[in-house]
Amino acid sequence: xxxxxxxxxxxxxxxxxxxxxxxxxxxxxxxxxxxxxxxxxxxxxxxxxxxxxxxxxxxxxxxxxxxxxxxxxxxxxxxxxxxxxxxxxxxxxxxxxxxxxxxxxxxxxxxxxxxxxxxxxxxxxxxxxxxxxxxxxxx
Amino acid sequence: xxxxxxxxxxxxxxxxxxxxxxxxxxxxxxxxxxxxxxxxxxxxxxxxxxxxxxxxxxxxxxxxxxxxxxxxxxxxxxxxxxxxxxxxxxxxxxxxxxxxxxxxxxxxxxxxxxxxxxxxxxxxxxxxxxxxxxxxxxxxxxxxxxxxxxxxxxxxxxxxxxxxxxxxxxxxxxxxxxxxxxxxxxxxxxxxxxxxxxxxxxxxxxxxxxxxxxxxxxxxxxxxxxxxxxxxxxxxxxx
Ligand code: SF4
Ligand code: SF4
Ligand code: FES
Numbered sequence: 001x002x003x004x005x006x007x008x009x010x011x012x013x014x015x016x017x018x019x020x021x022x023x024x025x026x027x028x029x030x031x032x033x034x035x036x037x038x039x040x041x042x043x044x045x046x047x048x049x050x051x052x053x054x055x056x057x058x059x060x061x062x063x064x065x066x067x068x069x070x071x072x073x074x075x076x077x078x079x080x081x082x083x084x085x086x087x088x089x090x091x092x093x094x095x096x097x098x099x100x101x102x103x104x105x106x107x108x109x110x111x112x113x114x115x116x117x118x119x120x121x122x123x124x125x126x127x128x129x130x131x132x133x134x135x136x137x138x139x
Numbered sequence: 140x141x142x143x144x145x146x147x148x149x150x151x152x153x154x155x156x157x158x159x160x161x162x163x164x165x166x167x168x169x170x171x172x173x174x175x176x177x178x179x180x181x182x183x184x185x186x187x188x189x190x191x192x193x194x195x196x197x198x199x200x201x202x203x204x205x206x207x208x209x210x211x212x213x214x215x216x217x218x219x220x221x222x223x224x225x226x227x228x229x230x231x232x233x234x235x236x237x238x239x240x241x242x243x244x245x246x247x248x249x250x251x252x253x254x255x256x257x258x259x260x261x262x263x264x265x266x267x268x269x270x271x272x273x274x275x276x277x278x279x280x281x282x283x284x285x286x287x288x289x290x291x292x293x294x295x296x297x298x299x300x301x302x303x304x305x306x307x308x309x310x311x312x313x314x315x316x317x318x319x320x321x322x323x324x325x326x327x328x329x330x331x332x333x334x335x336x337x338x339x340x341x342x343x344x345x346x347x348x349x350x351x352x353x354x355x356x357x358x359x360x361x362x363x364x365x366x367x368x369x370x371x372x373x374x375x376x377x378x
Contacts (some may be wrong), residue, residue, distance in 0.1 A: 007303040010234055016298060020350030025345070087347050091373070094355055094366025102349050102362070134145030 016084045018106040026083045029076030030038040036073055066127045140166055140224050143218060144175055147231035148187065148241050160187065162311055168218035171229065172205055188241040196356060199292030203242050204231045209215035209294040209354040214345060215305045233265030233297035235351070240263045247295045252309045256283040256335055266340050276359075285364060288357040295351035308344040309336070311351040312355035318364045321377060329377055333368070341366050 010025045037090055046054035060066055086105050131137035141163055149157040164178040176189045188213065191201040196214040203212050204354040206220055206229055221228060236244040267273060289312065296302050296310030317336060321329040342365060351361040371377050 003304055005299055010303055013207060014204075014234075014298065014300075014350065016350040017353055019347075019353070022298070023346055023348035023350075056164065065275050090347055090362075090366060091369060094363045094370060097363050097366065098360065099352065102352070 007073055011089070012079065016041045018103055018110075019035060022086075022109060024107045025076075025079055029080040032076050035081060048067070062131065064128065064132045066089075069133065071121050071124045076115045077114060078116045078120075082112045082116075140168060140217075142175060142221055143225060143227040143327065144179060145227055145229040146176075146179070146187065146242070147229075149232075149238050150186070151238075154272055155342045160184070166217050167356070168216070170217050171213055172217065172220070172230065173212040174211075175203060175217065175228070193353040199290035201242075202233050202292040202294045202297070202356075204233055205229070209233055209298045210291060212349055213354045214356050230368045233293060235295065235297045235303050237297075244293075244297075246293060248306060249296060249312070250291075250312070252293065252296070252313040253316055255309060255362055256313045257332055258313075258320065258329055260318040260323070261326055261331075262319065264327065273325045275324060282324070283319050285359050286315050286322075287344065288359055289315050289319070290354060290357060291316075294354040294356055298350040298351065298354040299345075301346055303366070305340070305344070307340045310342055311345070311365060314345070314365045314368055315359060315361055316344055318368055321368065321371065329371075333372055333377075336368055336374050342372065 008024075011017075011020065014020060043054065043057035046057060086109050089105075142367075144160075144164060145160045146160045146162065147157050148154070148160040162179045162183055164183075166175050166178070173191055175195060176187075180187045180189065186205050187238070189201065189203070192214060193200075194213045196211055199211070202209060203213045205212065205215055212230070217228075219221040230242065232238050232242050232244050236246065236249055239245050291312060293312060295315070296312045299308070299311055302308050302310045314336065317332045320326045321332050323339075345362070345365050347362055347366075349362050351365075352359075352363070355361050
């Protein structure tokens with residue numbers, strides 16, 4: 001655990017450039033997705049085992065902080081996917097990976113993530129505003 | 140010009156944890172960071188320690204983290220990292236190896252990883268008919284050229300987040316050294332080395348963060364060489 005935290009901390013402190021950031025985000029996004037999936041599997045199991053708890057879980061999912069979290073999570077999933085594809089390409093063509101290409105590829109990954117994320121964030125954000133701030137959603 | 144040095148200090152006999160020592164020194168813009176460190180040691184605080192041998196980027200003994208990046212202190216010019224008079228330069232030991240004192244780390248665990256990949260020439264076949272060299276054409280020699288430039292400074296391995304997380308990972312330097320022999324057409328132990336690197340703490344621990352490539356003072360495309368080893372493992376072809 002100590003090394004995990006110091007790795008995170010040093011990963012932020014180290015001036016490794018964009019590849020270092022891509023690595024960090026990739027790991028964090030992967031961890032966040034895994035955590036979410038694990039929680040999600042458990043609470044869906046509640047439908048069968050404890051329906052009242054399931055209703056409670058759904059309420060939590062509809063709470064404002066959680067919905068913000070979900071919007072961020074989508075960014076994480078998109079980034080993890082895009083960066084994963086970059087790594088796959090790298091594995092097949094190691095010879096392509098000069099300094100410049102690596103930087104360019106990381107920038108493209110960040111850009112693709114943002115481009116895909118904006119529409120998702122708009123749809124989800126719209127939903128959030130309508131339901132949680134304007135209270136326009138039916139129960 | 141004047142620069143402000145912030146150096147991470149640690150004396151195992153006195154300190155329970157590391158602390159930042161701050162020093163002002165007068166240097167020329169064309170001096171190297173190592174010169175600035177010498178000024179501190181020689182004229183301000185003789186208890187401060189840094190390791191260096193050649194002072195010309197050949198031996199690999201003065202790898203340190205300068206302004207957040209692993210470099211050789213003897214290869215970084217002051218003018219390349221500071222802009223204005225009085226600017227600060229931070230210097231700390233490389234991360235992931237035990238600190239012996241101040242900027243000096245214990246390189247033994249690093250060399251153990253190096254030794255683990257059989258970094259020597261293996262060929263028990265009979266010598267060529269003339270009893271002399273095993274000849275190689277230019278392309279064959281070129282194939283492993285990059286790896287021959289490595290000076291085992293550990294800049295790469297100690298910049299690797301995977302290595303920070305788990306120092307059982309052999310690390311980029313060991314893979315570079317293995318690459319040097321795996322892709323040598325005269326060598327006969329490639330299979331064995333690949334087997335070692337296929338282990339859990341081998342080459343697959345590399346997550347392509349690229350810190351190592353950015354850190355290498357010999358400009359070796361480290362991540363690319365690692366990628367070639369991975370590919371050889373995945374395809375079973377050494378090309
Ligand atoms: S490319 Fe691989 S070996 Fe190099 S710093 Fe990144 S994870 Fe470590
Ligand atoms: S590959 Fe480069 S950074 Fe790594 S030990 Fe060799 S010379 Fe140093
Ligand atoms: S002192 Fe030899 S490489 Fe810097």
